């Protein structure tokens with residue numbers, strides 16, 4: 632039987648005999664070689680498709696550990712604020728662990744698939760006016776006042792669990808990639824990758840840490856402008872965050888690896904989503920595609936060295952947010968259901 636990250640990386644995670652061994656088989660996601668985009672940009676491009684985790688995003692890695700530790704410490708209920716994927720994951724693992732779960736969502740800015748997930752897994756979903764940053768503030772207050780375990784990335788176990796993705800990449804490649812592109816919202820994941828690579832280097836499992844390239848959406852790019860933003864805006868709702876909790880950690884991760892923060896426009900993101908799907912057959916959600924937009928931008932500017940090995944983190948599944956690409960994709964061709972009509976279309 633397949634196992635999850637708690638079993639696969641038990642020696643590197645803070646587990647003890649009282650930690651429940653939860654698993655929805657998160658992790659072990661594929662590293663897919665993009666043959667067409669690699670050729671076009673003259674690089675060796677692999678994507679870590681985190682959209683194939685149990686709830687369709689990388690959030691499951693940190694969530695399984697956060698929920699296990701919460702139960703170990705006697706928690707009866709969870710709370711989180713979310714742009715969608717954290718709530719989907721929290722709700723699923725709460726069900727798995729038999730806990731109640733409260734989620735706070737910014738009203739109107741959560742992709743349909745993600746909202747459906749939180750509801751079907753049985754979370755108490757509370758929609759608030761205001762953005763993610765406000766929702767997080769409220770969740771923190773509620774956690775304090777009501778003794779609920781908060782499972783946002785302010786919970787240290789989330790980021791520790793998320794390190795496992797960096798280890799899987801190194802285990803599979805037998806070394807680290809040269810460059811790593813990752814979307815940045817609350818800046819937790821990029822910090823987790825950095826910590827994961829540091830750990831592997833200290834264990835002698837890799838020689839070098841990749842150059843970390845953090846990609847943000849133009850309307851929500853506090854890491855690029857080095858200034859918190861009150862009203863973040865982007866079609867990539869998973870990274871629609873103006874005040875990243877892990878700001879300082881992420882700055883350090885990028886500085887210490889000679890990486891960079893780059894911003895890309897919503898048009899560039901949606902174009903990259905289509906390019907990834909139509910050239911290489913992978914459908915990832917808009918936030919994930921910010922990474923492809925970032926690589927493509929560097930390539931067009933002549934700033935992408937040829938021959939380098941690049942890994943790109945596709946953080947979430949495209950099926951979570953079908954409405955985003957449907958806004959610009961053409962409608963299907965409609966015909967009468969008869970042979971003559973079909974022939975006419977195929978002859979065009």
Ligand SMILES: *Cc1c(COP(=O)(O)O)cnc(C)c1O
Pocket residue numbers: 688689690716717784814815816817818819820821869870916918919946947948
């Ligand atoms: C949460 C999330 C991100 C952003 O990760 P941070 O740790 O907040 O920087 C990016 N993409 C997807 C799909 C996400 O769910």
